[in-house]
Amino acid sequence: MRDCLARMEVAVSAPLTYAARLKEKTGRPVIGILPMHFPAELAHAAGAIPTLIQDDPEPITVGQSSVFNFYCGYNRSLTDQLLRGAFDGLDAILFGDHCVQLLGTADVIRAERPDLPILFNQLCTTLDAGWAARETRGTFSQLWQELEALTGQRITTEAARDSIRIYNHNRAQIRELYALRQAGAIALSARDMQTVVKSSMVMDKSEHIALMDGIFAGLPSGPAQGLPIYLSGHMCHAPKPAILDLIESCGAHVVGDDLFTGWRYIHADMDESADPVEAMTRWYLDKNRRVPCPTRATRGGDWETYLLERIESTRARGLIILMVKFCEPHMYFYPEIKDAFDARGVPHLLIETEHDDMPLEALKTRVETFVEVAGRKAALTTA
Numbered sequence: 478m479r480d481c482l483a484r485m486e487v488a489v490s491a492p493l494t495y496a497a498r499l500k501e502k503t504g505r506p507v508i509g510i511l512p513m514h515f516p517a518e519l520a521h522a523a524g525a526i527p528t529l530i531q532d533d534p535e536p537i538t539v540g541q542s543s544v545f546n547f548y549c550g551y552n553r554s555l556t557d558q559l560l561r562g563a564f565d566g567l568d569a570i571l572f573g574d575h576c577v578q579l580l581g582t583a584d585v586i587r588a589e590r591p592d593l594p595i596l597f598n599q600l601c602t603t604l605d606a607g608w609a610a611r612e613t614r615g616t617f618s619q620l621w622q623e624l625e626a627l628t629g630q631r632i633t634t635e636a637a638r639d640s641i642r643i644y645n646h647n648r649a650q651i652r653e654l655y656a657l658r659q660a661g662a663i664a665l666s667a668r669d670m671q672t673v674v675k676s677s678m679v680m681d682k683s684e685h686i687a688l689m690d691g692i693f694a695g696l697p698s699g700p701a702q703g704l705p706i707y708l709s710g711h712m713c714h715a716p717k718p719a720i721l722d723l724i725e726s727c728g729a730h731v732v733g734d735d736l737f738t739g740w741r742y743i744h745a746d747m748d749e750s751a752d753p754v755e756a757m758t759r760w761y762l763d764k765n766r767r768v769p770c771p772t773r774a775t776r777g778g779d780w781e782t783y784l785l786e787r788i789e790s791t792r793a794r795g796l797i798i799l800m801v802k803f804c805e806p807h808m809y810f811y812p813e814i815k816d817a818f819d820a821r822g823v824p825h826l827l828i829e830t831e832h833d834d835m836p837l838e839a840l841k842t843r844v845e846t847f848v849e850v851a852g853r854k855a856a857l858t859t860a
């Protein structure tokens with residue numbers, strides 16, 4: 478298992494280098510995909526190498542002056558990576574408009590790299606509006622044509638179905654890992670789980686599927702020790718692994734999450750039997766009913782209700798919210814979550830994360846206190 482995780486970690490530590498090597502080997506174009514709503518399946522079906530663009534650990538230097546300081550670290554990292562030439566190996570970027578800050582970043586990329594094709598597609602934000610299905614079908618059909626024009630390869634219905642099948646298989650593997658961890662059957666750390674999901678975002682799917690098979694062959698049996706807690710939030714990019722380590726080193730262990738680089742990314746499949754555009758449309762429009770996202774709107778299906786249910790179903794004893802600093806969509810929803818958890822008496826802790834170095838010692842004290850309080854409360858309720 479460790480060997481498989483080590484190979485995943487290599488890809489995760491330098492995803493664009495991994496993609497460049499794959500491009501050299503296969504001659505396939507590399508398409509950078511922006512989170513969180515565009516299906517990489519279509520780019521895969523077009524014969525491209527899709528890679529979900531990650532935040533990178535480098536300090537933000539040259540990109541600092543191109544976007545506002547109050548943009549989230551992910552946006553600032555994108556511009557920094559662009560200006561450092563990290564995107565030079567990309568043949569195109571697939572952009573959505575899921576938050577205002579990303580729109581600004583798209584403009585910077587367009588201005589700095591006018592030669593880099595940007596497939597900018599606007600997915601509707603009100604997922605249960607009467608016109609949403611029609612609009613979404615139109616967007617995915619347009620994207621289909623744009624990808625064909627970009628790669629010079631016709632995307633057949635069969636190729637799209639094959640890609641959906643492959644992606645579904647990989648998602649199902651990761652969900653199985655989640656189920657085993659939640660059941661207490663394996664002791665997989667939050668860092669390892671993040672490596673699994675993040676590498677799935679950037680690696681060749683067939684290679685990742687084979688590595689997952691290797692992981693299943695050598696899983697450490699559980700149960701994990703510590704207070705079960707649930708992690709929520711962190712849109713668009715992965716929290717620093719050091720934060721996950723810190724949380725688990727304070728006596729907690731993660732039994733579930735709705736992080737984008739986590740459950741949110743793999744939680745649902747597309748219908749393999751449906752017309753592919755229809756399958757993608759349904760997958761997209763049903764998103765908020767399955768795992769509410771603060772960048773999309775749907776009547777009902779509140780995030781706080783979802784989280785309270787997940788706390789119960791995973792038997793977590795507390796909630797840790799990881800919020801990307803300056804992430805407006807998440808900030809708008811936080812008060813609702815806080816009120817609902819206060820009203821229900823479920824312990825919760827907000828941690829604001831930054832791209833730049835964070836004072837981990839101070840954070841450790843906060844997490845230790847939280848784990849102690851939540852642990853005492855859990856002991857009282859089970860006594």
Ligand code: SF4
Binds near residue numbers: 714804
């Ligand atoms: S983390 Fe939040 S602010 Fe940053 S790009 Fe994503 S949704 Fe926008």
